[in-house]
Amino acid sequence: MIFGRLIVGWLKAHEDEVRDIDLIIGNPTARDRAPLQHVETMMQAAYAEDALGQWHIADPASPVLIKLRETGKSASSAATWQDKMDAAREHASVLHLRRSVAGKRILLVDDVFTTGAQFHTVGTFLTTQGRAKEVRGLVLGRTPSRS
Numbered sequence: 001m002i003f004g005r006l007i008v009g010w011l012k013a014h015e016d017e018v019r020d021i022d023l024i025i026g027n028p029t030a031r032d033r034a035p036l037q038h039v040e041t042m043m044q045a046a047y048a049e050d051a052l053g054q055w056h057i058a059d060p061a062s063p064v065l066i067k068l069r070e071t072g073k074s075a076s077s078a079a080t081w082q083d084k085m086d087a088a089r090e091h092a093s094v095l096h097l098r099r100s101v102a103g104k105r106i107l108l109v110d111d112v113f114t115t116g117a118q119f120h121t122v123g124t125f126l127t128t129q130g131r132a133k134e135v136r137g138l139v140l141g142r143t144p145s146r147s
């Protein structure tokens with residue numbers, strides 16, 4: 001619930017920056033992921049927190065973007081940038097749009113930003129395959145960069 005409040009609170013605080021957003025979706029995790037589908041849980045909380053429907057948060061009961069299967073992990077601190085990019089490409093390759101996003105400005109939400117590889121590949125998927133007009137990102141946390 002707290003993450004949902006953080007997302008909706010951020011949207012309210014940055015209303016001028018997101019007024020033109022047509023659709024807010026999470027960067028999906030696989031449905032069979034255990035123990036938790038963390039992004040989906042965050043988006044459910046944000047959708048519930050937006051009780052008046054002020055924001056265009058996709059209904060979690062009917063997700064716009066899904067991940068068809070689990071893919072390799074890139075979260076290891078030992079992973080190189082190339083490992084993370086390869087994992088991000090694999091992640092994007094198993095995404096599926098359940099409805100059109102053509103011509104829409106999308107706000108893509110994720111929990112953690114490390115290298116930007118997943119945002120890049122998912123954004124590319126949404127703009128090339130889905131023909132979205134624009135994709136912006138919102139994350140709840142940023143990992144410290146390594147020197």
